[in-house]
Amino acid sequence: MEPRRKGSPTEVFYYLNSIVKHRQKSVENWQSYVLPHSNIESLAPNLWHVTGTMPNPMLPPREMTIFKLADGDLLIHSAIALDSETMTTLESLGTPKIMVVPNRIHRLDATVYKQRYPKLLVVCPSAALPYVEEVVSVDGLAEEVLPNYGIVCHQPAGIRPQELVYELPLSPGKALVFTDILFNLTESYLQQYAPKGKLVLQWIGTGGFFGITELGKRFFMSDRQAYRQWLEELAANTSDLHVICVAHGSPIITNCNQKLYEAAARLL
Template sequence: MAKFNEEWTVGPHGPLEAIDDGLLTVEGEIVMPLGRFPRRMTVARLAGGGTAIWSGIPLREPEMRQIEALGDPKFLIVPGVGHRLDLKPWKQRYPSAKIVCAPGAREAVEEVLPADGLDSFDDAEVRLEIVPGVGERELAMHVRRGGKLSLLLNDILANVQHPHGLGAHVLARLMGFGVSRPKMPWVGKRMFVEDEKALAAAFRAWAAEPDLTRIIVSHGDPITRDVQAVLEGIAAELEG
C-alpha cells in the first residue's frame, strides 16, 4: 500500500483565491527531492449549503476558516486514483463529509477509507461526470456561476508551466505535465486511457460548451485562455 498522511500536515501552499462566486482554489506543493511539485484543491459552494472539496489539501488555519465560512465541507471528492494523500486527515476533521470517487477508483480509495460513491449534490449548478474512456477512474466537475462554466479536470490534463526546483522541472517535462503548454500527461495516458476515441469525444463535448470560461486542473495553473482550442487540441492528439 502507498503511504498516506495520517495527520493534518500542512505543506507549502499559496493563497486561497476566489475565482468566481462560491468557487475557491489554492495551489499546494508536494515536497520532493530537488524541488516541489504543484497540486491544486478547489472548493465549490453548494446550493443547499455546505461545500464540495475537490482533491483536498490541508491548509493553514486562516485559509481553512475561509473555506468553512463558505460552508461546511459535505463532500470530499477524490478525482482520481492518485489523489488520496490527505483523504484521512480531511475525513477526521470533517467526519460527516461523504467520500466521493469514480467507480473505477473505488478500490484504490478504499485502501485509505470506505467511499460513499457518487452524489448529485442536489445542485443544478455543480455536477460530477465520470470521464469516458479511462475505465471509470477519473471524474470531471462542472461548476456554473452566472452564465459562466468552470470545468475541473484531474490527471487527463495538466498545465505545470512553473515547476519549482530542478527535480520538479525534470519530472514535469519527462512525464508531460504541460511545461510549455497544457497537455495530457503521457503517464496518465499510459495508465488510464482505454478508449482514445471515447475520451477524445469527451474533450470535444467540453469544448462545445458555449459558456466554458476556465479549466481548473489538479496539477498546474488554471487555463483561462483559448480554453476551447486547448480541449480541441487534446482531442486531435488522441484521435491522431
C-alpha cells in the same frame, strides 16, 4: 468496464502513485499533513483553488478546488491540508459539506479532512471506491450523489476507469474539473511551485502544455481516438464555459472551449 489485470504496467503505475505518504504521518495531528501551499485564490463567483506541494519535490504540485453549493456549503475536490490561517479562510467561505476523492491516487489528505469534519460527506467515482475506502469510509458514489447538487458527472471515453470530470454551475457560466487526464503545468507554474523538479517533470513529458501527459497516454488512456473525440464533444457541448480546473497545473480562465479543442488536437 475494462478489467484490471493485477501486475500489469498500468496497475503498477497506479499503485506506485497511490502510496505517496507524508514524512511525518500522524492522523491525530493535522499539522503533520500540512505542506507548503498557496493562498486560496478566487477563480469565479463561488469557485476557488489552492496550489499545494507534494511530500516528494519530484512530483508535480497538486490543486484543490473549492466550490460553494447552492445551499452555501462547500464541496472540496482533491483535498489539501492547509495551515491554520488558510483553513480559517476556507471555513469563512462556508461549511465543508462534501469531499470528492477523485481517484485512487488523490487520497493523501482525505483521512484528516474526515477527522476534522466528521459530518463531511465523502464521495468518489465508482471505479475508485475500493481504493478510496482503503484510507477513508465512503458515504456515496459521485455519480449518484453529485447530480442532486446540480453537478454533472462526465465519464471520459477512451480512458481506463478511474475518474470523472465534473461540470459545476457557476453564476454565470460553468466550470469543468479534471483530475489526472489533463495537466496544465506551465513554465511559470513549475518555476513557482516545483523548481527542484521542473526539469525532471518536463523531461518525462508532464510540463509545458495543456493536455494529457506522456505518462497519461501510456497508463491512463485506452483509446486515443475515442478520448480525442470525447474532448472535442465536451468542448462543443459545454456552452458558457468560464473555468477549467485540473489537479496538476494552473486553472484556465480564458478561451476554455478552445483550450479543450487544442488538448484534443494534441492527440491527432
